[in-house]
Amino acid sequence: MTNMKKYTLLIIVLFYGGFIALGQNSKILSSVKNVETKVDSVLALMTLEEKVGQLIQYNGSWDLTGPASELDNKQKEENIKKGLVGSMLNVLSVKATKEAQKLLMENSRMKIPMMFGYDVIHGYKTIFPVPLGETASWDLEAMENSARIAAIESVADGINWTFSPMIDISRDARWGRIMEGSGEDPYLTSMVAVAKVKGYQGNDLSGDLTIAATAKHFAGYGMAEAGRDYNTVNLGDNELHNTVLPPFKAAADAGVATFMNSFNEIDGIPSTGNKHLQRDILKGDWNWDGFVVSDWGSIPEMISHGVAKDKKQAAEIAIKAGSDMDMEGGAYEASLQELVLEGSVDEKLIDDAVKRVLRVKFKLGLFDDPYKYSNPEVAANISYEDHKKAARDVARKSIVLLKNENNLLPLKPEVKSIAVIGPLANDKDSPIGNWRAQGEANSAVSVLEGIKTAAGKDVKVNYALGTTLGIGERSFLMPLEINTTDRSGFKEALEIAKKSELVIMVLGEDAFQTGEGRSQSKIGLAGLQQELLKEIYKVNKNIILVLINGRPLEISWSSENIPTIVEAWQLGSESGNAIADVLFGKYNPSGKLPVSFPRTVGQEPLYYNQKNTGRPSSDLHVTYSHYTDVGKDALFPFGFGLSYTQFEYGEIDLSASEMNADGNIEVSIPVTNTTRPVKELKGFQLLDLNPGESRIVKFVIDEKMLQFYTSNKIWESEAGEFEVFVGGNSRDVKSAAFNLIKN
Numbered sequence: 152m153t154n155m156k157k158y159t160l161l162i163i164v165l166f167y168g169g170f171i172a173l174g175q176n177s178k179i180l181s182s183v184k185n186v187e188t189k190v191d192s193v194l195a196l197m198t199l200e201e202k203v204g205q206l207i208q209y210n211g212s213w214d215l216t217g218p219a220s221e222l223d224n225k226q227k228e229e230n231i232k233k234g235l236v237g238s239m240l241n242v243l244s245v246k247a248t249k250e251a252q253k254l255l256m257e258n259s260r261m262k263i264p265m266m267f268g269y270d271v272i273h274g275y276k277t278i279f280p281v282p283l284g285e286t287a288s289w290d291l292e293a294m295e296n297s298a299r300i301a302a303i304e305s306v307a308d309g310i311n312w313t314f315s316p317m318i319d320i321s322r323d324a325r326w327g328r329i330m331e332g333s334g335e336d337p338y339l340t341s342m343v344a345v346a347k348v349k350g351y352q353g354n355d356l357s358g359d360l361t362i363a364a365t366a367k368h369f370a371g372y373g374m375a376e377a378g379r380d381y382n383t384v385n386l387g388d389n390e391l392h393n394t395v396l397p398p399f400k401a402a403a404d405a406g407v408a409t410f411m412n413s414f415n416e417i418d419g420i421p422s423t424g425n426k427h428l429q430r431d432i433l434k435g436d437w438n439w440d441g442f443v444v445s446d447w448g449s450i451p452e453m454i455s456h457g458v459a460k461d462k463k464q465a466a467e468i469a470i471k472a473g474s475d476m477d478m479e480g481g482a483y484e485a486s487l488q489e490l491v492l493e494g495s496v497d498e499k500l501i502d503d504a505v506k507r508v509l510r511v512k513f514k515l516g517l518f519d520d521p522y523k524y525s526n527p528e529v530a531a532n533i534s535y536e537d538h539k540k541a542a543r544d545v546a547r548k549s550i551v552l553l554k555n556e557n558n559l560l561p562l563k564p565e566v567k568s569i570a571v572i573g574p575l576a577n578d579k580d581s582p583i584g585n586w587r588a589q590g591e592a593n594s595a596v597s598v599l600e601g602i603k604t605a606a607g608k609d610v611k612v613n614y615a616l617g618t619t620l621g622i623g624e625r626s627f628l629m630p631l632e633i634n635t636t637d638r639s640g641f642k643e644a645l646e647i648a649k650k651s652e653l654v655i656m657v658l659g660e661d662a663f664q665t666g667e668g669r670s671q672s673k674i675g676l677a678g679l680q681q682e683l684l685k686e687i688y689k690v691n692k693n694i695i696l697v698l699i700n701g702r703p704l705e706i707s708w709s710s711e712n713i714p715t716i717v718e719a720w721q722l723g724s725e726s727g728n729a730i731a732d733v734l735f736g737k738y739n740p741s742g743k744l745p746v747s748f749p750r751t752v753g754q755e756p757l758y759y760n761q762k763n764t765g766r767p768s769s770d771l772h773v774t775y776s777h778y779t780d781v782g783k784d785a786l787f788p789f790g791f792g793l794s795y796t797q798f799e800y801g802e803i804d805l806s807a808s809e810m811n812a813d814g815n816i817e818v819s820i821p822v823t824n825t826t827r828p829v830k831e832l833k834g835f836q837l838l839d840l841n842p843g844e845s846r847i848v849k850f851v852i853d854e855k856m857l858q859f860y861t862s863n864k865i866w867e868s869e870a871g872e873f874e875v876f877v878g879g880n881s882r883d884v885k886s887a888a889f890n891l892i893k894n
C-alpha cells in the first residue's frame with residue numbers, strides 16, 4: 152500500500168558578493184586510539200577524590216594573581232592546589248590563567264591541567280554581529296571565520312574553551328536570548344553549528360590557536376513557554392527530534408568537544424537530570440565522546456524544580472543522567488564522593504565522566520604543555536586591523552533590507568543634506584551587544600560616524616538625539632522603562648528633519664534589552680521612539696529607518712508608512728561602517744531573515760515551518776490556523792530580504808517526477824496524526840550575479856533529505872507527493888512536484 156502524503160520542501164537562493172559551497176561535516180579530532188590509551192592510564196592512577204575533582208568547575212571571581220581574601224575563595228584555592236578542580240570559568244588574561252594553572256601544577260599530586268572557559272559568544276575583543284544577526288548573512292564561511300578570529304583572540308587572553316555556539320531553536324521574539332541563536336529553522340541552525348565548531352576548533356583541537364567549543368543548551372531551552380527565560384518547556388517527541396535536536400546532532404557529528412545542558416525542564420524533567428537526552432540520545436545513539444558541563448548552578452537548581460530534595464540528591468540525579476561537570480553548583484564537590492562510597496552511585500559513572508574530561512584535555516594538548524594557552528606571544532602577533540576588516544565584512548553581509556520604496560537607497564550622489572536622528576544614531580555601545588566578552592564598552596563605530604566618513608565633505612550631516620531609549624541605566628541589571636515623558640529633544644530633531652533632504656532614523660534596542668533573562672512582553676520600539684518617528688514623518692517623509700536590535704521587533708506601523716527599512720541588528724565593532732557601506736551602495740544588501748518578524752507580538756511564537764492543521768485551505772497562504780484580528784502570516788517572513796537588484800526566478804525543472812528510495816527498507820506507513828510542516832528548508836546557496844547575468848542553480852534531492860522523526864520513533868521517509876519550493880524567501884516561491892516511491 153502506498154499512502155500518498157503531501158510534503159513540501161523549501162530551497163532558498165541567496166545573493167551576495169561572493170560564492171561559497173556548503174561546508175562538509177568533518178571529524179575534527181584525530182588519533183583517538185592514542186588518546187584513549189593515555190586517558191585510561193591517567194584514570195588508573197587517580198583516587199576517587201581526584202576523579203570527582205575533574206568534574207568540578209569554579210568561577211574565578213577573585214584575583215588569582217594574589218592570595219584569596221574571602222574564606223570561600225581561600226578554600227577554592229586550596230582545592231586547586233590539591234588538583235581537585237577540573238576547570239574554571241571567567242579567569243581572564245594569560246597572567247591569571249598561568250598563575251591558576253601553576254597553583255595546580257606545582258602543588259597537586261596528579262598534575263592534571265585545568266581548562267579555562269568563557270562566554271565568547273560573538274567575538275572576544277573584536278566584536279562580530281550578535282549570532283541572530285550574523286546568521287542573517289547565511290554565509291557559513293564568514294561565520295566560521297568570525298569564530299576562528301574569536302578563538303585566536305581568546306587564546307591570546309588565556310582562554311581555551313568557549314561556551315558557544317548556542318544552537319537553541321527559538322521562535323519567540325519575546326525570549327531575550329533569541330539574539331544568541333540562529334533563529335527558527337533547524338536546518339539553517341545545523342549548518343551554522345557546524346561552521347562555528349569548525350571555526351573555534353579548526354581541524355585539530357591541539358592547534359595553538361584553536362579552542363574547545365560548546366553546543367548549548369541541551370535541550371529545548373529556546374522553546375520556553377511564553378518566551379519567558381528559564382520557563383517550562385512542553386515538547387513532544389516529534390518536535391524534540393525534528394526541531395530541537397538536529398543542530399545538536401550536527402554539532403556532535405562535527406566533533407564539538409563539549410555540550411552544556413539547559414536550565415529548563417521538559418515534561419517535568421530538568422535537562423540536567425535528563426538521562427534520556429544525555430545518556431540515551433547524546434552519548435548512546437549519537438556515540439558522542441565529549442563531556443557535558445552543566446549550566447551555571449543548574450544541578451542544585453533541581454531543588455527549586457522540585458525534583459531533588461537537597462544538593463546531594465541533585466548530584467545523584469545529575470551524574471546518573473550524564474551531566475559530567477558541575478558549573479559552580481557545589482553539588483558534586485559536596486556529595487559525589489560520599490554517594491559513591493555509600494553505594495548510591497556506581498564509580499563506573501564517575502570514571503566515564505572523568506574519561507570524557509581527560510579526553511578533551513588531551514586533545515587540547517594540555518598534557519603536553521599546561522601553559523600553552525597562556526602564551527603572551529599570541530597577543531603580540533595578532534593583527535586587530537585584519538580582525539576589524541573581517542568584522543566589517545560579516546556585519547554588512549548580515550544587514551537585511553526590509554523595504555526600499557521610492558528607491559531611497561542606495562543614497563544618491565545628488566543628496567546633499569541628511570538628518571541623522573535617534574537614540575542609537577551616535578550610540579557606540581548598543582552594537583556591541585549583551586554578550587560582549589572583552590569587547591570594550593562604547594567601542595563600536597556608531598552609525599553617525601560611519602555615515603560621516605562615507606558621506607565626505609560635500610554632504611551636510613545634521614544630527615539630533617531626539618529621545619533616549621526610554622529605559623534604565625545600561626547595565627547587566629534589568630533595564631526598566633523609566634523615561635517615557637521627556638520630549639525635550641523632539642524640537643531639535645524636527646528642525647533638522649525639516650531642513651534636510653532625507654532623514655536616517657536610528658532606533659531599536661539597547662544592548663541589554665536582549666540576552667539572558669531579558670524576556671519582554673512588548674517588542675515594539677521602547678520609550679518615545681515610535682512617537683518621535685511619527686512626528687518626524689509629519690515633516691519629512693523621506694525616511695530611512697535603521698533598526699539596531701537583537702530580536703524581531705513589532706514594526707507594523709513603520710512597514711506601512713516608512714519608505715525604507717534596514718534591519719541592522721547589533722552588528723559589533725564595525726557596525727557604523729558596515730551600515731554606511733549598505734546605505735551608500737558600497738555593498739549591495741544580501742542578508743535574509745533567519746527568523747520571522749510578526750505583525751503583532753500576539754502572533755508569537757511565529758515561524759514559517761509550521762504544520763498544517765486539520766483544516767488547511769487550498770491556498771498555501773491561509774493554511775495556518777489564524778487570528779481574526781490580524782493577518783495570519785508574518786510581516787516579514789523567514790528568509791526575507793531585498794537587494795538593490797531585482798531577482799527573477801524561472802520555472803523549476805525537475806529531472807524526474809518520481810523517485811525510488813535507495814535501499815530496501817520495508818516501511819509501514821504510520822497510521823497516526825503525524826503531520827509535517829507546511830514548508831521546511833532543505834538547502835540554500837549564495838550567488839554573486841552581475842546585472843543581466845543568469846545562472847542555473849542546482850540542488851540535488853535525495854531520500855535522506857526527506858526523512859523525519861516519525862511516530863515509529865525512527866528517522867525515515869514516507870512515500871508520497873513532495874512539493875519543492877524555490878525562491879528568495881520562505882513566502883515568495885516557485886513550486887514543482889515529484890513522487891517518492893517506496894515499495
Ligand code: NOJ
Nearest residue numbers: 240270314367446447667
Ligand atoms: C548561564 C548561561 O545560560 C550560559 O549560556 C553561560 O554559558 C553560563 N551562564 C556561563 O556564563
